[in-house]
Amino acid sequence: MNKKSLALLSSLLVCGTVFTGCSSSKPEAVTTGNGTSPTASAITKPVELYFYHNAGITEEQFQEQFGKVINEKLPNVTVKFVPKDKSVSLAEMMTSGTTKVDIFIDSIGQIGLKGSLIDIGLNQDLSDLIKKHNIDLNRFEPSTLDAIKVMGGLYGLPISNSAYVLMYNKDVFDKFGVAYPKDGMTWEEISDISRKLTRSDGGTQYVGYSTSINHYLRLNPLSLANVDAKTKTASLNTDTWKKLIQESLLNPMSADGYKQVATDLSKQWYKIPYTDEFAKNRNVGMFTFMYGDYAWTKEMNWDVVSLPVFKDKPKQGSQAYPTYMFVTSTSEHKDEAMEVAKLFISDEFQTQFSKAGGITVLKNDAIKQVFGQETQMKDKNIKNAVFYNTAAPAAPKTRYDTYVEDAVKAQISSLLKGETDLNTALRTAEETVNKKIESENK
Template sequence: MKKHTYALAGTLLLLGSVLAGCSGSAPAADTPASSGTATGSGSAAAVVDKPVELYFYHNGNITEEQFQTMYGNYMKEKLPNVTAKFVPKDKNVSLAEMISSGTTKIDIFIDSIGQIGLKGSLLDIGLNQDLTDLVKKHNVDLNRFEPTTLEAIQVMGGLYGLPISNSALVLMYNKDIFDKFGVAYPKDGMTWDDLADMARKLTRSEGGTQYVGYTTSINHFLRLNPLSLANIDPAAKTAALETDDWKKLIQETLVKPMQVEGYNQVLNDLQKQWYKIPYLDEFSKTRNVAMFSFMYGDYSWAKDMNWDVAALPTFADKPKIGSQAYPSYMFVTSTSEHKDEAMEVIKLFISDDYQSQLSKTGGITILKDEAIKQQFGSETPLKDKNIKNAVFYNAFAPAAPKTRFDTYVEDGIRGQITPLLLGETDLNTALRTAQEGINKKIEADTQ
């Protein structure tokens, strides 16, 4: 997918877009410490006794200035003996080539769960290291974490990193369209059936504009789907889309709300676009989309819209189970010569101090602490929106493993969505066709 970070309420909530969903904002370096334990996992009082240079690689398209705003300034205040060296991405040189050249050092790798398994990332090139022993050595209490933020990385084969921020799917809506057609606004706790009924009422033509009731970011939705379906069987390295659960997911969350008279015109107009169905521009610029499920973020692009947000709808048989979590992590690389110092840095970003300010400035904490959650969004322009309920109303769905081939599934289903919605194919055929194409790509990629 086209990758879409946010900082002090601006730059780091940008980050969710860059990493396709990492969320949060960077605390100011002079933030007063909140109460925490003395174990180094709750307190920000990490210690590095001797000067050391640590090299950081961020797998998002951020600048060194953004890196310093998000992380470097906080480290400088709390760990003055650590000099943070930013390793910029080079669009002409892959990460594997950078490492194999022997000229690039990386101690801490920063990435989201949606990217970490993809081709050319940390796990793919073997820079990962299980942190279990380091976690024990540094007395990090894993019970403080929202469990799914750890499970999301553990299902990849080990505790390769610790989460520092989180994100999830929520439902945005344009209040003006609801008002125009006299339809009540979405509520937290809706089912997918409720959304489909609402979408049908809102998919209509008015004043020369074709409005549609609902759309989504297919890539994000499949990656974080609430049924916790793996895009690829990590053992067999094949897609297995011809199952009842996959049919249920596509039928209930895509076909029912979108296969509505009037949607056809919009679909036909989008066939030259990579996303195929209405997406961010249609919701925020053209503004002919009433509801849009998307990653939680700062939504600066929607600031002049009359909008709000609700919790992601749920399946009737899985009430209050939303999308999977979408954490971002700090990883200590297997090649780092300063693993203990790197762990001290990570302890800063999982501390109550950092996570409290992250929460206040609109980032989703990775901790279970209810007091920190209650501070969510209190220091952002979004504090008058329904963001706290939208983010925390549902529990996170169990984590599904991510693989280097996940984008093949996203591309395959996206390629079938238009003929499916136009009635040119049926669901069984669409999933079978997508599966055959995906498996051919995987086979060619692994030969």
């Protein structure tokens, strides 16, 4: 696989994927699952496999990122790409009888949502297939498996991972003479730095810190479930939710300058400074976001450190954010689909993927050591930022999670402007979410 393909693949997979199947012809070659990549003899008869990527990438992107690897290693597999049609739901596509999907690719952040694999019943536990194919689960970072197990079963194999990190604009720090952040800082320390950076200068209002609220809540380091999967209700007005919002959202954004910023951005969907403010306007000192080699950072004087931690949970970062290959319950070629999945969990692929800036799903330290070597970020602190913390325990995802993210985000402007208090904001958000779930279920 060439460097261009790997770079494209890593840039896609840092934010999320899945597979499922049932085989009419068993592979005649036995592979060990100990990290070696399947050979061409693993599938001896021609077979067509249908792939669906829930991120909505193009066929050209899919072939560049996945198809080339499969064609090179498993020439008997003909890759069939199923495009995502936004005008028709996946459930409608599948029930029409005209669409096949053997391998479904998706991130943990999307897999529980409406219209995804589990929601429409294409999932199946792969435990028996994993045993049959001698796949050693001890090779994986446990958090990447736990994230899908809490959804009810081992429905997919992780092929990439991501994490929440803190990026910072060195120029803003230099402008105000503030020391750069370090790996392992607490939210209290970040809040102190943020206050030092939040000031008006030359007609520009600078703020010290911001984040992507949706992503942060989805991967929150306290492992709070947005919605209880059994009761289908949100319970937000609790001490742990208050701790999460107060210490890691409100305290870092408590300086007076945020009141004006919150007013200016109150009509924007993101409510608080986002990627444009951080990377384009460059009036934000620190920004926590999913790790990635993002185009919007290319012209910045920036670096990155690990996600800040709570004092009572040192070195506990965000929840893992794996992308999976799922073999669907309806696939007629489950064994062949498993051989394809094994390509992407092999030491060979994961090593090259790591070099290209992708976060490996394996515990292998040698693979982690080459992380980012072939990227423009190799001189940044990316390796420490990504691997410094351990992943927080996985919280189950539901189809209603975005309701919580949006409801909490809707309260942020009022909180920053002092128009409401945290108890009222969380109670209002909770009521909004539960009414919406109840209405939908009716």
